[in-house]
Amino acid sequence: MYPKSLESLIESFKSLPGIGAKTAERLAFALLELEKEQIEVFSNSMLEAKEKIHRCSKCNMMTDEELCFVCSNPARKDSKVLCVVEDPKNVFLFEKLDMFHGKYHVIDGLISPLDGINPEDIGLDKLLDRIRDDKFEEIIFAFKPSIEGETTSLYIKKILEGLDIKVTKLASGVPIGADMEYVDSLTLERALNDRKIME
């Protein structure tokens, strides 16, 4: 039914992770409404981004330079706090908050033996070398609250035992503003166990 070139365009949009048939159609139609010049810019920006973006040689973050914007920031040079995340996108999330001014390290996902993802698959060697070499004083695990997140942080914590490093992780609990009835039972259990004394 669709003209062949439109069909191919829809297929391309469908190849994006998380984009279904309906959204792909909507995006393809939206694209065709742009001017030819805009589409050329778009098409180039796709190729260029893929070409130029690689991982920071120090922290594994996305960058199109040798070092990412955090590692190359002189104001952060002396920070001894390292926040470990499972995905480069999470660094952008934290940076948008503008509340953490330490360093980051991006690992390639979380340990998940059931999915065949073992410690050696997620770049932990590079992380551990960096922790030892740069003499960090605190490591913050900022993984998603899950069995895999727990496994990964416990695994790294175990290896760091004996070094004089404070190891922390993000607090879990009831999200601010959430209606209690929509909070899942695991989160509620965790919030109860980790309850804080009011002072």
Added chain:
Amino acid sequence: MYPKSLESLIESFKSLPGIGAKTAERLAFALLELEKEQIEVFSNSMLEAKEKIHRCSKCNMMTDEELCFVCSNPARKDSKVLCVVEDPKNVFLFEKLDMFHGKYHVIDGLISPLDGINPEDIGLDKLLDRIRDDKFEEIIFAFKPSIEGETTSLYIKKILEGLDIKVTKLASGVPIGADMEYVDSLTLERALNDRKIME
């Protein structure tokens, strides 16, 4: 914060009608997860679709041939029923239903004097010529139920007066499956006025 080439890619996604900042970011990250070859195909399909897709010389529908898939379909050649739509996308919607086997004509939007869109701006001449030349017996207006849709169909109907043509429009009313409490009052009023005798 974002690497420059990623920033440009996000900007490109944002240029798509209906795509906000958050979605543009999500799509840009999703794109970077594709293989280089997939991105090349994607990038080409954008250029090619824009290049090849134009309007059917007969009915104004999107096509990459001289005539669209409806106008070139021999099984529909003799149909004397013409469905008039305001957007090429609506032809695809109808065709997915596979319930209408007549012909279509796409006009360029609806008359809307407040937005400065007058009858001469939406290609009505071509439509009227076609209706007269091809001796259609029924014209169905499939515009969205709105003042603009109403204005446009009344305008065309008026011009067709005197010709022996049945002029119809889609029924309006309560959508099937809708909860009554969520139906807006205009729709409800229309559904009440247009109530049908049960037989």
